[in-house]
Amino acid sequence: MNFDDTPQEAAFRTEAKAWISANAPKQYEEELRKSSLGRTVLKGANILEVAKAWQKKKADAGWACLHWPKEYGGRGSSPIERVIWQQEEGPFGKLSGMFIIGHGMCGPTMMAFAGEEQKRKYLPPLASGEKVWCQLFSEPAGGSDVAGLRTRAEKRGDDWIINGQKIWTSGAHYSDYGILLTRTDPNVAKHKGLTMFFLDMKSPGVEVRPIKQASGQSDFNEVYFTDVKIPDSQRLGAVNDGWNVSLTTLMNERMSIGAGVSTGFPELFEFCNSLMLDDGPAIEDRNVRSKLANYAVKASGLRYTSMRAISALSKGERPGPENSIGKLVAGSMVQEVAMYALDLQGAAGVLSGPEDAEVAGKFQAMLLRAPGTRVEGGTDEIMRNIIAERVLGLPGDIRVDKDVPFNKIPTKGRA
Amino acid sequence: MNFDFSDEQKQMRDEARKFLAEKCPSKAVREVLDGKAPYDKALWQGLAEMGFLGVAIPEEFGGAGAGHLELCVIAEEMGRANAPVPFSSTVYLAAEALLLAGSDAQKQKWLPKIASGEAIGTLALFEGKGNPSPKAIKLQASGGTLSGVKKPVPDGAIADFAVVAARTGSTGRDSDISLFLVDLKAGGVEAKSLTNVDPTRGQAELTFENAKAEPLGAAGDGWSILTQVLDRAAVLLAFEQVGGSDRALEMGRDYALDRIAFGRPIGSFQAVKHILADMYVSATLARSNCYYGAWALSTNASELPEAAAAARISATQAFQHCSKNNIQVHGGMGFTWEFDCHMYYRRANTTALTLGSLSYWEDQLIDRMRKKNAA
Numbered sequence: 210m211n212f213d214d215t216p217q218e219a220a221f222r223t224e225a226k227a228w229i230s231a232n233a234p235k236q237y238e239e240e241l242r243k244s245s246l247g248r249t250v251l252k253g254a255n256i257l258e259v260a261k262a263w264q265k266k267k268a269d270a271g272w273a274c275l276h277w278p279k280e281y282g283g284r285g286s287s288p289i290e291r292v293i294w295q296q297e298e299g300p301f302g303k304l305s306g307m308f309i310i311g312h313g314m315c316g317p318t319m320m321a322f323a324g325e326e327q328k329r330k331y332l333p334p335l336a337s338g339e340k341v342w343c344q345l346f347s348e349p350a351g352g353s354d355v356a357g358l359r360t361r362a363e364k365r366g367d368d369w370i371i372n373g374q375k376i377w378t379s380g381a382h383y384s385d386y387g388i389l390l391t392r393t394d395p396n397v398a399k400h401k402g403l404t405m406f407f408l409d410m411k412s413p414g415v416e417v418r419p420i421k422q423a424s425g426q427s428d429f430n431e432v433y434f435t436d437v438k439i440p441d442s443q444r445l446g447a448v449n450d451g452w453n454v455s456l457t458t459l460m461n462e463r464m465s466i467g468a469g470v471s472t473g474f475p476e477l478f479e480f481c482n483s484l485m486l487d488d489g490p491a492i493e494d495r496n497v498r499s500k501l502a503n504y505a506v507k508a509s510g511l512r513y514t515s516m517r518a519i520s521a522l523s524k525g526e527r528p529g530p531e532n533s534i535g536k537l538v539a540g541s542m543v544q545e546v547a548m549y550a551l552d553l554q555g556a557a558g559v560l561s562g563p564e565d566a567e568v569a570g571k572f573q574a575m576l577l578r579a580p581g582t583r584v585e586g587g588t589d590e591i592m593r594n595i596i597a598e599r600v601l602g603l604p605g606d607i608r609v610d611k612d613v614p615f616n617k618i619p620t621k622g623r624a
Numbered sequence: 625m626n627f628d629f630s631d632e633q634k635q636m637r638d639e640a641r642k643f644l645a646e647k648c649p650s651k652a653v654r655e656v657l658d659g660k661a662p663y664d665k666a667l668w669q670g671l672a673e674m675g676f677l678g679v680a681i682p683e684e685f686g687g688a689g690a691g692h693l694e695l696c697v698i699a700e701e702m703g704r705a706n707a708p709v710p711f712s713s714t715v716y717l718a719a720e721a722l723l724l725a726g727s728d729a730q731k732q733k734w735l736p737k738i739a740s741g742e743a744i745g746t747l748a749l750f751e752g753k754g755n756p757s758p759k760a761i762k763l764q765a766s767g768g769t770l771s772g773v774k775k776p777v778p779d780g781a782i783a784d785f786a787v788v789a790a791r792t793g794s795t796g797r798d799s800d801i802s803l804f805l806v807d808l809k810a811g812g813v814e815a816k817s818l819t820n821v822d823p824t825r826g827q828a829e830l831t832f833e834n835a836k837a838e839p840l841g842a843a844g845d846g847w848s849i850l851t852q853v854l855d856r857a858a859v860l861l862a863f864e865q866v867g868g869s870d871r872a873l874e875m876g877r878d879y880a881l882d883r884i885a886f887g888r889p890i891g892s893f894q895a896v897k898h899i900l901a902d903m904y905v906s907a908t909l910a911r912s913n914c915y916y917g918a919w920a921l922s923t924n925a926s927e928l929p930e931a932a933a934a935a936r937i938s939a940t941q942a943f944q945h946c947s948k949n950n951i952q953v954h955g956g957m958g959f960t961w962e963f964d965c966h967m968y969y970r971r972a973n974t975t976a977l978t979l980g981s982l983s984y985w986e987d988q989l990i991d992r993m994r995k996k997n998a999a
Contacts, residue, residue, distance in 0.1 A: 210626060210627060210628065210629065210630075210693060210915070210918065210919045210922065211625070211626050211627075211919070211923075212625050212627065212919075213625065213626075214625065218625075289625075478993070478997075482994070482997065492990070492994060495983075495987070498986060498987055498990040499983060499986045499987075501990055502933075502937055502985075502986035502987075502989045502990055503937070503941075503986070505934065505989060505990075505993065506909070506913055506934050506937045506938040506941070506989070507909060509912075509913055509916070509934050509938075510908070510909030510910065510912045510913050510938055511909070511912075512912075513627070513912035513913060513915055513916045514908060514909065514912040516625065516627040516912075517627055517628060517912060517915065519625055519627070520625050520626050520627040520628045521628075523625050523626065524626070531908045531911075531912070534904070534905045534908050534909070537901075537905060538905060538909065590894070590898070592901075593894075593897065593898040593901035593902070594894065594897060594898075594901075596901040596904055596905070597891075597897035597898065597900055597901045597904075598897070600901075600904060601873075601877050601900055601901070601904060602877070602881075603877065603880060603881065603889075603891040603892065603896075603897050603900065604881075604888075604889055604891055604892040605892070606892060606894065607888065607892060
């Protein structure tokens with residue numbers, strides 16, 4: 210048992226470190242280091258532009274999408290090299306947020322199902338960040354139950370005509386392309402009538418409307434499709450096989466490890482180390498210490514769980530299922546941490562303005578962003594189902610709509 | 625990075641699991657639970673023959689000379705089997721104290737006997753309620769003898785010798801405390817068995833009356849040695865707790881697959897699934913914290929104090945969480961004497977206290993994190 214790099218890993222780390230040190234946008238390092246959930250802002254700069262510039266710089270030097278093949282804009286690196294890169298990239302990795310969906314989900318799906326010519330055309334600019342992609346899966350009638358989606362695709366000549374609505378689409382407002390899951394046959398069971406496409410987000414008939422979130426920010430969108438035309442050549446996988454295609458997308462995401470989910474613990478620990486309560490330093494208060502210890506072991510547990518997965522990658526093995534706990538644990542923890550940090554501020558915890566609030570309102574922003582982390586990318590409940598069914602081998606839920614033609618499934622609860 | 629046990633260590637874990645499945649079935653644990661024996665002597669001898677008692681004891685002192693990583697994997701299996709033997713007191717506490725602070729003669733005297741199963745050892749630290757603290761130690765040492773009362777002492781009624789924490793000064797500093805070795809069979813010590821929450825592991829009151837004692841380690845070093853012993857034992861016991869957590873989770877999972885209610889396996893209900901998923905989460909967090917503790921223990925890293933506290937807290941929480949929810953998943957049957965669920969519940973809630981309570985270790989963890997932060 211050790212934490213040492215193999216000689217090859219050490220060589221790769223040295224090379225990555227040197228390049229990052231010479232090329233990263235250092236002027237933003239401090240702000241990025243301090244940014245936390247709900248608050249990633251760069252004063253006097255447009256973060257999207259900074260992010261795109263960094264991504265392009267990485268791509269030009271061969272450091273983008275490391276695990277992708279070279280011909281598609283990657284480096285052909287091993288999974289462990291990708292993890293080492295992330296470790297060395299450190300706070301600058303926070304600039305990759307806008308590319309996560311494109312690189313983690315859209316790219317691998319294109320790689321598995323698009324034609325060779327398309328891959329060579331679309332993947333390199335996706336890797337370099339010149340083109341941003343989004344994933345159009347969720348709908349008002351299909352969130353956790355994504356196979357319940359209703360957006361229709363109808364064949365007309367060599368084209369497909371799309372009508373319907375997507376929702377919770379991260380980054381659609383700055384995306385150039387998207388992968389789109391549609392219903393092509395409503396007369397069969399819901400999982401059996403879906404088809405996947407990719408499309409240009411500037412296609413006529415596509416309308417993106419940002420959603421104002423409960424936090425007041427807008428990261429997600431509604432996307433409306435009115436007679437949008439997609440050529441059949443942009444279909445991914447067979448007609449009505451879209452469910453299996455989407456599973457490939459999601460499985461790819463599970464292989465991406467090390468990105469790290471925010472728990473809020475380092476921020477809280479730092480805060481408690483400097484905070485004075487009425488009767489002394491917060492860090493010397495028994496209750497504070499007990500709370501901190503409980504959060505500390507969750508945060509360290511997640512960190513070491515991820516190291517176990519990295520070790521498997523380093524040995525060329527597939528990581529075990531233990532990494533599936535990350536989002537579930539971190540999501541509810543970051544929310545609790547934010548609430549506790551406000552509690553420690555007493556009545557002044559209500560203040561959220563950067564000038565008046567403690568630590569510039571960091572925990573207030575965290576509090577307001579946190580509910581989203583427990584919903585996006587699979588709710589806490591869906592994550593528990595996944596652990597119970599795929600890790601522990603418990604039976605799936607009874608699905609009353611599984612063998613019913615999609616157009617016979619009830620659409621209303623109480624009339 | 626290789627943050628995992630080696631293939632040889634995993635093989636040893638498999639060997640220990642196989643051995644314990646055969647020699648320590650629930651029936652054997654129940655013999656002790658029902659008071660028919662104070663501990664499972666046949667199993668104790670078997671563990672000695674397998675080389676498990678002395679796995680981390682150097683060969684020159686009669687052990688296998690493997691190491692602490694090997695001891696961790698065996699500890700996990702001891703916890704999984706709920707073994708009714710004085711393994712933790714003898715191996716994690718007494719042997720570790722000897723290894724850390726014993727003279728060559730003391731090691732020669734006791735370690736080979738531990739490895740061969742001839743001697744049971746323990747640590748006599750507590751004097752009534754409360755957590756590890758130099759202030760709480762009143763038992764007096766004078767002129768090579770000890771007088772006072774220790775309780776609860778794990779396995780105190782069956783132990784052959786004890787490492788005893790005693791007061792040798794009154795300055796109010798940690799250096800008031802020294803450690804002693806006492807041969808419990810040599811007279812001057814009266815042992816009384818105490819009823820406790822987990823009858824498969826004994827607890828006792830030891831009354832010392834001018835009992836002959838020899839110093840273990842330098843005078844005044846007692847508290848500093850104890851702190852190190854407790855850290856090491858915390859990691860090792862945490863592996864037992866992780867083994868117990870996993871077993872409780874498996875029991876719950878198996879029952880949820882087999883038990884039919886409302887016409888379907890209860891494991892198909894989300895209410896039950898989610899309980900089990902949360903058990904998996906806590907057991908996984910604990911296991912990962914324990915691995916870090918194992919690394920720190922085996923390399924004697926400066927991170928050991930922090931790693932030990934984190935492993936201890938996380939594993940205590942996991943075992944309590946998994947053992948209580950295993951009963952919940954079993955419903956009424958889980959609350960019967962006949963089902964094994966309560967044995968893990970009992971063990972979880974006693975191991976949670978034997979090295980000091982959860983709140984004590986929470987406090988320790990924050991102290992240690994602050995020290996690291998300041999450094």
